[in-house]
């Protein structure tokens with residue numbers, strides 16, 4: 018199947034639900050577009066791609082994903098530019114990561130053209146759902162799960178890949194309070210922390226809820242061996258500015274390889290800032306705070322792009338960050354990235370994938 022010739026059989030809805038959606042008060046992940054893309058893996062190949070009305074799927078109670086967790090996902094956003102074209106940001110990077118997650122969980126890998134054609138044709142059909150308002154976007158959720166109706170422990174022979182989409186407004190706009198997690202870990206080196214696996218999220222829910230009950234928005238994950246080095250902030254990669262240098266934990270098997278992380282680092286370099294990817298200890302952050310050189314702290318991820326951190330707590334001690342307005346690096350990178358992804362600035366790295374309607 019080549020990208021040019023694959024036309025996905027489409028079953029359209031009789032009547033769009035779009036008029037039921039209040040685009041001025043969008044809640045993340047609640048309202049879905051009219052259609053979804055579905056394709057099945059069986060007998061060793063991907064078969065029967067289709068676009069169908071968004072709706073329920075019926076599953077066997079023995080569906081292996083429900084028992085042993087072969088389930089992975091992606092998250093990406095589509096924007097509308099001034100011409101009404103739909104712009105995707107780095108979809109090939111998401112495709113690559115989907116397959117790296119699939120490999121880690123011993124699942125079937127998905128060909129690039131199937132991923133891209135599913136996305137494109139779904140977006141063309143549901144293009145009215147891509148909000149044009151600043152800060153809003155259409156959030157795309159590609160995901161794959163094991164479908165064998167078999168509860169023996171082995172990799173499934175069959176899988177389903179689906180793309181659903183929901184319009185979203187601007188995210189966590191207020192700076193967050195985070196605390197360093199002293200006991201729980203999200204992932205360990207050698208584990209599946211770099212994969213976007215459903216199970217990683219399930220295991221993070223309890224520690225996150227406990228931290229939220231103590232009044233924090235998110236927690237800072239540290240390494241599994243010593244709880245000494247910073248890994249991520251909640252479900253985002255994390256970055257700091259210390260003495261005018263943008264510093265972030267280097268990638269490993271325990272850290273999710275964020276597309277936003279990579280994009281922020283690249284844009285920061287393009288803007289002439291100094292960037293370091295290396296181990297970052299909690300002590301270093303505390304020391305920098307004491308010395309007055311900790312200028313910025315923020316999370317990066319597709320949902321919020323940049324989520325500013327107002328306060329970091331460790332061992333009951335609060336470390337407050339400077340006001341968000343004065344954060345030179347994250348503010349300038351966020352502004353530049355926003356211009357690139359919405360087609361208002363040159364795109365030197367060919368990140369924007371334009372879909373003509």
Ligand SMILES: *Cc1c(COP(=O)(O)O)cnc(C)c1O
Nearest residue numbers: 252253254273275276277318319
């Ligand atoms: C998805 C995710 C991120 C951010 O990745 P992006 O590609 O930037 O959206 C960071 N950490 C975790 C644990 C994630 O699941």
